[in-house]
Amino acid sequence: MRIRAGLCVAALVAAGSAVATPAVAAPTVASPAGSATVVPIQVTGDPATRFNLVLLGDGYTEADLPTFRAHVDRHLSTLWTIEPFKSYRSYVNVYAVEIVSPESGVDCDPGLSAPRRDTALNMGFWGGCNPASVQRLLTVDGTAANTYADLAVGTNPGNRQLIALANSDTYGGAGGSNATASGGNALSALISPHELGHSLGGLQDEYDYYARGVPGDAYDGPEPDSAHHTVLTERQMRDTRAKWWRWLGEPSESGGRIGRFEGGLYLQRGVWRPSRHSMMKSLGFYFDQVAREQMTERIADRVDLVQGGTPTDQPVGADRLLWVDTLHPVSHALTVSWSVDGRAVPRTGNARHLDLRTLRLPPGRHAVTATVTDPTEFVRDPAIRRSPALTRIRTWTVDTGVDTPPVAPPLAITGSTATDRPVGAHDVVYVRTSQPTDRAPGVRWSLDGRPVADTGSDRDLDLGTLRLSRGTHRLTARVSDPTSREATTRTWTVDATRPDVAYALSEPLLTVTRPGRPTEYVYNGPFTMGLTGTDDRAGVVTSEFRLDGDGWHTYYGWPTDARSPFLFTATGTDVDGLVYGNLGSGGLSVSPFAERSPGYGRHTVEYRGVDAVGNVGSPRAFVATLIPPPPACTRVVAGRYTGPLVADAGVTCLRAATVSGPVTVAPGASLVAEGSTISGGLASSGAAAVELLDTEVRGAVTLTGTTGHVTVVGTRVAGRLALTGTASAPIVAGGQVGALACAGGPAPVDLGAPTTVRGTTARSCRGGATRAG
Incomplete structure (x- = not known):
């Protein structure tokens, strides 16, 4: 079995939520290695006409089955938020096979010295406990996996894709003919779509x-x-x-x-x-557009766009209607065009039927063709568009000498978008009706009891055109027979309320709020962000964020613990050879081998949610400014300190200290004061660095010839703050000073939080860093 070492690099994640149709458990079936139960999670049609996704569990004992169900729900919830799976969810049946393993866990997890486990699918890390392999390569016994998958009646290797989930919290997976992923790792739900990129999409x-x-x-x-x-x-x-x-x-x-x-x-x-x-x-x-195009082709190629209609195996008369049934993507409608003897029939309105009587065909035989095309914007290659994956043609021989026996089945809605869960505010909803030979049942749509204007499409309604922005709505399709005046209806609940996401950050140095602007935070070291999604309905809300306008990224907590917040640092954090949370050059996720400059400065973080029906919340944002961290302390002063204090060498740190006298910083030395009080003044000449963070100085501050950085954030200075000959632009933000003087160096910067100056501000200090008190 050919296995790709999927998932393997700078793994940083993307998001989702899936609402399944009610699970209906099949009877427990005896199997070669243990008992198994097939649970339909989502059934959109006959397995013979659908792409069937079968999820198998390995290393889950009877007591572990609730864990397997939670893992399946999490993986699917994420999958349905990722294109093209989101748009083509209606093409997919999903079955979970709950296999009871004798032992919990899988082989060689997490290392080669870990014990082997007695499990049904013989899954194992290290490529199945191979010392020459890599730890994250998680393999499965393909024969056993397919034997269990066969229990999902109607599926077979030609119409299904397997994903084997291991009962493990270790990062890993593979993308051979059968995809694998660990079930419980923080990144697991992102592993499975990546592996489907290999197994289904043929991506590298x-x-x-x-x-x-x-x-x-x-x-x-x-x-x-x-x-x-x-x-x-x-x-x-x-x-x-x-x-x-x-x-x-x-x-x-x-x-x-x-x-x-x-x-x-x-x-x-x-x-x-x-x-x-x-x-x-x-x-x-x-997936970027290049990969998404290939994934779209591979998913669509597993099904037939034409699902039925008038048989083509014998000539039909010109005195009837022709019908064609199509698939129905969630995000858009397929197009149907009709032609007679190679000439397009005008103004058919994308109808799934054609009334031959209106064409007034001349005597003889004619070729009538229905061309069904997927107009998805995910595909630009004409060869893919013309391929059977995205274009299907059905042709009838119409003989004007043939009389069509009238067929008038009872009026019915024979298929539709599922009604057992809400639909999203941008979904395309459809109905399929009975197909008489002499007339077309009419379809009229209403929303909350009010008629919906004609959308120009036959039996499809694009809810996105209604621009619903909030609330729950009742959508009804009324199907009527123009001859008998019979009617029948089908109703859906439309969830138009967008999900919300709240963030929680670690304690900042400074918080700045201004009306109509995102809240801004200042940090002088790593900071964390937790995101929590909420919605007015049950179901998973997947949180996403993006950094400085880059790509949207699924929030998954932290790679080592889904319950821990995401960590941002100036150059990222190495976790098992991968880099996460990088604010520096190259973006959030970079190659562990890439050189990157530290990401000090101002960063915009946007966040949003995707709910269980695919509604995407409106993005909101906050701003985080990262400044260099203070130098490491060589001397720490805490609590009460009586008398003058001299920082004569190294780095002196005041931590929640109260100094009753003045403070002097000697040439080459540094001072870092955090949450402290200095009763006298502060003076330095030729200091290496001076940082005053959330500190009160009851006298004046005079800093001359500082060779490194000066940082005064959230600090109150009773007297004058005088900055002379500073080597780099001082940071003076979010505090109060009696007066401000600058000479012989760059003007201070305020990080978006001007300092209040009660007295005078020297002209050389001005530049947006201060405001009058």
């Missing part, structure tokens, strides 16, 4: 390493077969119309722009990918 890893901590080398081969790797320049792609030339320059769905970024295929140099980061490189981001 965009990592620049294979073994963590070991940088990849250089690519020296021919043009790769991979759709999202190349050795061509952007100009060569355009000139030869190769690879992702149609997407070049577009804003990437995963942040930045589609272009050419070096690294991929486990190599650092000599090969390029389309985006700085995409799901195939960094967990948490979306």
Whole structure:
């Protein structure tokens, strides 16, 4: 079995929430290694006409089955927020196979010395306990997995995709013919869509390493077969119309722009990918357009756009209606065009039926064709658009000499968007009706009892055109027979309320609030962010955030603990060879081998939620400014200190201290005062650094010739603050001073929080850093 070492690099995540149809448990079935129960999670149609996703559990004992169910729910909740799975959810049936394993856990978890477990699917890390493999490679016994999957009646290897979930909190997965993922790791729900990128989409890893901590080398081969790797320049792609030339320059769905970024295929140099980061490189981001196009083709290729209609196996008369049934994506309607003998029939309004009587065909035989096309904006390649994945053609022979026996089945709604859960405010809702040969049942839509204007589409209603922004609504389709005046209805609940997300940050140095502006926070070291989503209905709310306008990123807590908040630092944090939370160059998630400059300065963090029906909340934001951390203390003064204090060498730190006299900082020495009080004044000449953080100085502060940085944040100075000959721009923010004087150096900066000056401000200090008291 061919296994890809999926998931492996700077794994940083993207989000979701899934509402399933009510689970209906099939009878327990005896199986080769243990008992198993098939639970339908979402059934959108006959398995023979759908793409079937089968999730199998391994290493879950009878007592662990509630954990397996929670893992399945979390994985699916995330999957349905990621395109193209979100738009094509209606193409997919989902089944969970609850397999009872004799023992809990899987082999070699987390290390090779860990015991082997007796489990039904024989899953194991290290490529199945192979010392020559890598720890995160999680394999499964493919034969056993398919045996259990066969219990989902109607599915088979040709119409399904397996995901085997291991009862483990260790990061890992694989993307061979059968995808695998750990069930309970903080990043697990992002592992499975990445692995589906391999197993279903045929996508490759965009990592620049294979073994963590070991940088990849250089690519020296021919043009790769991979759709999202190349050795061509952007100009060569355009000139030869190769690879992702149609997407070049577009804003990437995963942040930045589609272009050419070096690294991929486990190599650092000599090969390029389309985006700085995409799901195939960094967990948490979306698929970029290049990968999304291929995923769309692969999902659509598993089904037939034409699901039924008038049989084509014998000639039909010109005295009847022809019918064609199609699939119905969640996000848009398929288009249906009709032609006779190669000439388009005008003004059919995307109808799923054609009344041949209106065409007045001349005597003889004619070829009538219905062309069903998926107009999704996810695809730009005409070859993919024309392929059977996105275009299907059905042709009838119409013979004017044939009389059609009238067929008038009872008026009925024979299919529709599911009614057992709410639909989202931007979904496309459909009904399918009975199909008489001599007339077309009419469909009229109403919302909250009021008619909906004609949308120009047959049996599809795009709720996005109604611009619903809040509340719960009742949508009704009334199907009537123009001859008998019979009618029947179907009703849906429309959830138009967007989810909300609240954030919680670690304690800042300074908080700045201004009407109509995002709240701003100042930190002088790492800070954490927790996001919590809420909604007016039951179901998972997936929180997302993005940094400085980059790609939206799923919030998952922290890689080592989903319950811990996300950590931002100037250059990111290395967790098991991957970099998370980077504020520096390269963005949130960067290669662990990339050089990056520290991300000091001002950063905008936007956040939003996606609810269980796919409604996306309006983004909100806060601003976090990171300044360099204080130097490490060599001397700490806390509590009460009587008399004058001299910082004569190293770094003297005042921590919640009260100094009854003046403070002097000697040349080359540094002072850091946090939450302290200095009863006298403060003076320095030639100091290395001076930081006054949330501190009160009851005298004057005179700082001359400081060779490093000066930071005065949230501090109250009773007297004058005098800054002379400072080497770099002093930070003077969010405090109060008696007067402000500057000479022989750059003007101070205020980080967006001007300091109040009660007296005079020297002209050389002005520049937005102060305001009059």
